[in-house]
Amino acid sequence: MSSATIVNLPDQSTARIPKMNYLSKENGLLSWLLTGDHKRIAILYLISISFFFFIGGALAGLIRLELLTPQSDLLATDTYNKVFSMHGIIMIFFFLVPSVPATLGNFLIPLMIGAKDLALPKINLLSWYLYVGAGILAIYAMITGGVDTGWTFTTPLSTHYVNTNVITTGIAIFIAGFSSIFTGLNFIVTIHKMRCPGMTWFRMPLFVWGHYATSILMVLGTPVLAIALVLVILERTVGIGVFDPAKGGDPLLFQHLFWFYSHPAVYIMILPGMAVISEVISTFSRKRVFGYTAVAFSSVAIAVFGFFVWAHHMFIMGISNYSVLIFSLLTMLVAVPSAIKIFNWAFTLYKGSITFETPMLYAFGFMGLFTIGGMTGIFLGTSGTDIHLTETYFIVAHFHFVMVGGMLMAFLAGLHFWWPKMTGRMYPEKISQLAALVTFIGFNLTFFPQFILGTLGMPRRYASYPPEFQVLNVFSTAGATILGVGYLLPVLYLTWSLKYGEIAGDNPWQATGLEWQMQSPPLTENFREIPIMDHEAYDYEWLERQKEKEVASVG
Template sequence: MSTNTIVSLPDQETARIPKKNFLTKENGLLSWLLTRDHKRIAILYLITTTFFFIIGGAAAALIRLELLTPTGDMVSSDTYNKLFSIHGIIMVFFFLVPIAPGVLGNFLIPLMIGAKDVALPRINLLSWYLFVIGGCFELYMMIFGGVDTGWTFTTPLSTHYVNSHVIGAAMGIFIAGFSSILTGINFIVTIHKMRAPGMTWFRLPLFIWSYYATSIIFVLATPVIAISMVLIMLERVIGIGLFDPTKGGDPLLFQHLFWFYSHPAVYVMILPGMGIISEVISNFSRKRVFGYTAVAFSSVAIAVFSFFVWAHHMFIMGISTYSALLFSLFSMLVAIPSAIKVFNWSATLYKGSITFDTPMLYAFGFIGLFTIGGCTGVMLATLGMDIHVTETYFIVAHFHYVMVGGMVSAFMAGLHFWWPKMTGRMYPESLGRLAAVILFIGFNLTFFPQFILGYLGMPRRYHFYPPEFQALNVLSTSGASILAIGYLLPALYLIWSLRHGAIAGNNPWQATGLEWQTQSPPLTENFTEIPIMDHEAYDYAWLERQSRDNRREEAPSAE
């Protein structure tokens, strides 16, 4: 591989997008709203989550603008509280959690395992509708005055002291939670029961393993937040007293239940990203992922460990010191499987034929940012350090490094990588690389200063701050504006490419997954015949053998 790209496109003069594909099968709005095709549902998810991302992003932009100056001169304190609450609720429950499973998972899981559809197509559509209904509750809540509890709904603030639309927000999360549950059930069942002949567990792409782990969390953790949201609503309506100290209840119990979901949910927001990165890194270094088994099991290990660490969000809230020690220990253990992944990705690069196409640039960004986010996570798992920086911008920077730097970078990598498969057309490569670099620079400029701010003691969730913090805040806000360009640019050129992008052909990246063996965009039933998996995952030698065979077949017929 001497060239700087591995892209191999068909001859643009003669190539055509296949006439018959899942996009052209039926026309009309109804054919989309009633579809049971996993690929169309993925597109529906892409549109809705992008919509929510715009709302959440607008709230973030207003927050950063407000923080440009130490005084609260743009919005009132109340509005500021509502802004960061809306930013948190929308970004967590309606963007980060559904985006990777809803879009890439729905689109790719059946394709990757060689199935015609997910196991329960109707349930899949239902889960999208539940997501939309949940989203409508949030829109209602925002239009009629918003909520100002933060996305954590901490009791007794949310049950007794605020007078905003907590019930609407909680109801939205409750309903969207069922959407997650149904998606999770669907994925687990699909991966277990729908694999093509020959597709053994250890031939699955690592993408599938990480989505499997994600689905375990969806299925087992989400119901707990459902019940905690029900309890919040009942507490506000009837006053059941479970979280009310005046009746003998314990507000901390709510946090136990809330974080029992919400900490694993953090891994829901990163595990799919890890799966995407495994695919991308392997493909653009033309090597099998180093330590396939270790990476596969580390995904499951992260999912399992994620259930034992939740109380590290509560170290300063008054839980017992002894159980804090226990949770601190377990939290550090999560670093082990995460580190296994990072080391194995690095080892995959070693002696690989690396090309720097757009998905790979995002993947490099992911590894760097996730490592910083992960290492600060270990710092925060230590009790002494945590008590010093809890509720400061250090925390904000830490989880943005993992969620935005990690997950959004990974999602962008995946979106670019599979864009040709989804639409049949390539995005403009040079603009793509530019956007990846802009995103990386903008992100670091936004959030690295926040580590320093937090360490110096600037608390989160206030819109006034002492003047000595202004320099770093200005830096952060200017970074946010660069970051915004990093999001807008791909949005524009991806839409442009729907019409004008180069025709991608079946396998523009020379990748090995089953999804690349079918046409792009795929047929509604994915494959003309059910494929038989006769090689390991990431077997690039197999791919070369196959294309050599194809050439040999074509040669005589051409004569």
């Protein structure tokens, strides 16, 4: 790797963290627990989602250890069912859905559009409390016996056959859903009403566009999940019979309701990741994002198309052939806006002055792995191949490529990218580049063998498997340990950097966003006076002129 870098830090011998900032303004636990400051709430969220990520990660470790050998020897089969169910539930509802929006989105959206806070600060805090309450309830459910329906709560298994904590877990997810609705609502109102003068829709950073699309999905989709879960709870407690054929109900109705939310939820998870990648790719190739408008609208297109494809999760479940045909065709549509993004990022790189700081390495990881994840989605959306591949490890590999290879990479890219803004200090560059590399290698070693296992026909959700699948499973488990190291490293060095990292200064990356034109860490009120946006997003020439002006005025 060459020494070329865009990092521009202030002179470390004289640089200081600004005395007044959102972290130092008030002290004490209560000042955090009762805060209305979007930046502090973002930090609260960051701590809590990291906690849940490591619980979910530990459960993933147990799954991989069990699958090291063909027999079910580490865990009993029903314990295994509980472990993978809780892994899914925690990772999806308590990590992936809030990951980028509630942390980076919360922190950055007001800064990026020139607002002093989100539109509804108390609702924002309430959303965190709901999240934490829901999380505690989910963990309580896990400790007191767990749940073994898978994260999908598929009926009639969840309503008639299992005796685990379906109701408690259902309530936990119901509450977490409201936390997510509040976040989405807050973003929509803020983006509509609180943009600073001159900040037109098409001058907003693509990060904000991505979060706008995500918020639409959160607000319109999540209530349907709530309805589906309430119906499951009512079915279990009083036997209302909507999902019970003996009473004139239909078990498939549950899947329609559930996937009506949970397919868009996939985009709730990935769109904020794409939002991060747009910012990172632009900054580290020193170019405006190619096809800004197309990338902005593709986010909205993904959000809209996302509501029309849900039944592709149900091809083999007994829905009609004609509806398989329709949903299979519609699924192909959703690939278009995702491809628009990937191609536009690639064109942004073309002839850019690319440097390879950690966020960019993660962003490259995202582009490759998300593309593989997305393309294998096309295999699965094609109804013929889906019949062979569904319910095998091919599915597991597919969505882990999108969610872990895509979303988690994007989350880490964003976390490293905005870490200097959030804390005022740089993370150590060399070791974090190493962590990005370790994550990439570990990820591929974990999940690529699962594609092969899937095509060979290894079913998912079983604690044991035929011995001929062992070699690939050993690869996968070995990869998981490397991946674990890749995720542990950032926790260590980011914590270290809080005290010992280099002082970052206002704009270490020479980026153009409004959030980089203020002190790091920002003031509680963000801006001393409301800024006026007088240039397009990603205008690097504007940044150069600003710098010249500064030099001229100092000189």
